[in-house]
Amino acid sequence: MREKIINKATELFLNLGFKSVTMDDIATEMAISKKTIYVHFKNKTKLVEAVTFHLFDTICDGIDCICNTSKNPIEELYAIKMFVMQHLNNEKTSPQYQLKKYYPQIHDVLKFKQFEKMHDSVRDSLKHGVDTDVFRNTIDIDFISRMYFTGMTGIKDNMFFPPEQYNMDYLMESYLEYHLRAIVTEKGMKILNNFIKQNQS
Template identity: 75%
Template sequence: MRKKILQKSAELFLNLGFKSVTMDDIAHEMAISKKTIYVHFPNKTKLVEAVTFEVFETICEGIDGISNTSLNPIEQLYDIKMFVMQHLKDEKTSPQYQLKKYYPQIYQRLHMKQFEKMHESVKESLQKGIQLELFRPTINVDFISRMYFNGMIGIKDEQYFPKTLYATEYLMESYLEYHLRAIVTEKGLLVLNTFITTNQS
């Protein structure tokens, strides 16, 4: 039952936002009593926390799977972008913004976990790209990895990138290409251009 509550809550939170979904809403959607939810989660904050890190772990597992099977680091980054977008495709709100506003402590913990995960993953990808001569050997792997994370977080800030001007898909696609063009070798540029030409979204 705990797993089912987490799944339904995640769906509702991503679609409607952390603030607007109540425990009553979740109970109603699942056709169970509110008491049943409280057996597993003593309050809404604990439920939000559990959902947040459950979704995070699911995405991490998917990223690890892609990283282990991708042909090269350029395709790997695009595959990860597609996976994350599909996983969060139904979100109608800005979950991270709401989390930051209404549950700042949970947001801070998630933010650090996201950084740790992405920092390590991107560093490995960059090093692999250097070995395959797709990325320039002179790049500072640690610096580029931190910049990449900072940019990915930055493009989600609606204050600077309002949804009325920029679709999420466009932002992620453009930022990824911007990032890669800054670090590829001539060989890498051929791979990147070929990939973009054959996979126009």
């Protein structure tokens, strides 16, 4: 039952926002009593925490799978972007922003976990790109991986990128291209241009 509650709460939180959804809403959607939810979660904050870290673990597993099977580091980053967007329901409720505003402690722990995960996986991806002559061998891998994380979290700040002006898919797509064009070799540029051309909607 705990897992079912987490799954339903995840769906509702991502569709409607962390703030909007109440414990009553979740109980009604699941056709169970609110008491049943409280058996597993002391309060809404504990449920938000469980949902947040469950989603994080799910996304991490998917990213690991993509990294193990991708053809090259450029397509790998785009595949990760697509996977994350699907799991976050295209971020239409700005989950990171809502988490930061209403559950700052959970947000801070999550951000650190995200940094650790992304820093490691992007560093590995950059190294692989350098080894295969897709990325320039003069780049500072540690610095670039930290900058990538900073940029990816920065574009989710509603103050700088208001959602009524920028949708998240556009922001992530644009930032990815911006990031890659700064570090690719001539060989990498051909791969990037071909990929963008083939995947333009």
